[in-house]
Amino acid sequence: MQRHLISAADLTRDDAVLILDTAEEMARVADRPIKKLPTLRGRTVCNLFFEDSTRTRISFEAAEKRLSADVINFAAKGSSVSKGESLKDTVQTLEAMGVDAVVIRHSASGAPYRLANSGWIDAPVINAGDGTHQHPTQALLDAFTMRRRLIGADAGLGRDLDGKRVTLVGDVLHSRVARSNVDLLHTLGAEVTLVAPPTLLPVGVETWPCEVSYDLDSTLPKSDAVMMLRVQRERMNAAFFPTEREYSRRYGLDGDRMARLPEHAIVMHPGPMVRGMEITAEVADSDRCTVVEQVANGVSIRMAVLYLLLGGNEPAGAQPATSHLRTEEK
């Protein structure tokens, strides 16, 4: 494992499978009456959120608390891209207070990379989403959800997603979730197809390790998992597509389209969903839709990442963790 988790592209196949396997151990904790491990007792983790994201922050906070870490939440108010001094000064202040890891969310692409590589601080940095760049724990929780649903929780241990066909639909251009997923799913052996109107695909997407299509209907029958990306309503005003209705007709997932999927296929969404535009209520509420599971899995994945990066002093779960889980991160 690397010292930091900045990008899904930094993970090797073995790293990623190790995180997924560790998350399975962590998931078992959630089934216990007392959902807590002593692993990070005495360690302090700071959730440094320069951009609002209640869901991600709560997920990290739950993961940290289940590992018995002391948690500091820092929400930087004000402008979305705050002046540079505030990032540098803020993290140096935190480190002076003895923070052992920083979970950072920032509207500027590359801010976590800069934090990890500028010499401003020494603590491990976990990227909780930066601009339109990366959101690696989201990709990991998505992969974890796919592995559980398409292979099985126990059967999946040690396995990657070799040959699974995953379709990502929607605003790829502005999506850190899409970038992270393409990187990680490719590493795990899945075949990824991006489906979007050309205006919502980045220039240069043809070099990514995936297929690209403008046509959702022809892609669905070949998909084991379909991930709908959130489309922000303000994109409409910037002429990325003509109207919400036209977008919905061409790229929305409704009951008819879901029927084109193979029996076993699942529907995913990073949330929050815009019901009626990118996904209909009928699909969102069906048992093939994994949105709620993804949220639960997010906590397990973040526990696994924190555990592996911070090298806990106790075994990970009920069973002692394998020895290599706690090495190489100092």
Add this chain to the structure above:
Amino acid sequence: MSKILIRGAKVLGGEPQDVLIDGELIAAVGTGLSAEGAEVIEADGKVLLPGLVDLHTHLREPGREDSETVLTGTRAAASGGFTAVFAMANTFPVADTAGVVEQVWRLGKESGYCDVRPIGAVTVGLEGKKLAELGAMHDSAAEVSVFSDDGKCVDDAVIMRRALEYVKAFGGVVAQHAQEPRLTEGAQMNEGVVSAELGLGGWPAVAEESIIARDVLLAEHVGSRLHICHLSTAGSVEIIRWAKSRGIDVTAEVCPHHLLLTEEMVRTYNPAYKVNPPLRTERDVRALREALADGTIDIVATDHAPHPHEDKDCEWAAAAMGMVGLETALSVVQETMVETGLLDWAAVADRMSFTPARIGGAAGHGRPVAAGEPANLTLVDTAYRGQVDPARFASRSRNTPYEGRELPGRVTHTWLRGKATLMDGKLT
């Protein structure tokens, strides 16, 4: 007046010769010149060039004296071998009146390190809406003949047309910062494979090329003189080539960093590489070098853009755009153009002195190294190799992309009208 004999210098890279300076002028060029009564500079085969002229410098004064002042900027210029710089208008207040340009011009005179020719804004406050008093700036003591809203594009086609027409009355030139504003909203780097991966807003080549295409057609239509600032893409080169073949009166500049660096550097998220227009692709770099070699691009200009440390020591999106360039320009040109065999030193003199002086109308600069000419000269140790150390910069700011990088060549002496501004690598 004092006499200086520069002995054994390769004038414009040719055979070693002696150059005798007497007062403000070159008295003689030849072999075996008498050293009697003269201070002797042993050139030992260094290359002697006419004093360099930069058509694109940001001196930041008035308004941002924490980044640079006319004094520190002209000291940086002398260190880099320049004897004249054109100071861009995006100061605070903007150089859009006779008063401001005269202030900059006067500060340049007082500094004494290099001639400062102010550039006037095309529009009031660089806002692109109303023409600034171009004639008044020309008629002022600063005698402004280059006008630019650099930092911003004159994107309104009618305003650009009027500016081009208006400056014809006094032989002026409009220097365009070619950047279609709508196509570059939120732009952080070159749009392409790397921006897609890094999740940084893209600055597409077409945003530059579409403005250049429009403006060369406007210049043709109204019969005016147009200059394109910091051209950065292969497509822009093609448009300039076409325009020149058609007889349109357009000139273009390229910055040293666009001749050497590519967008790959942005993967470091290090704001030292953040610049506008952005670093482009390897293909663009090759096209720019070839165009500078074949004369499609007329000159090298630094776009020296000083910023204080705190404006760069931060996350990419929050960082200021720009790099300092005066003190490294000639080294970068040596590495990218001379050592690649694309240009000889006589051609370097053309691209960095003769032609920029002609475009900007800098009297007394960009003159031949010959008897009777003003003694504006630069002596370069082309055999030197060393790492760039920003701590030694004369510029008040240190935002260089070359920190720790080895670059060839070093300016050892600069003379402004016969007076040394740089002596053995030290400012006088």
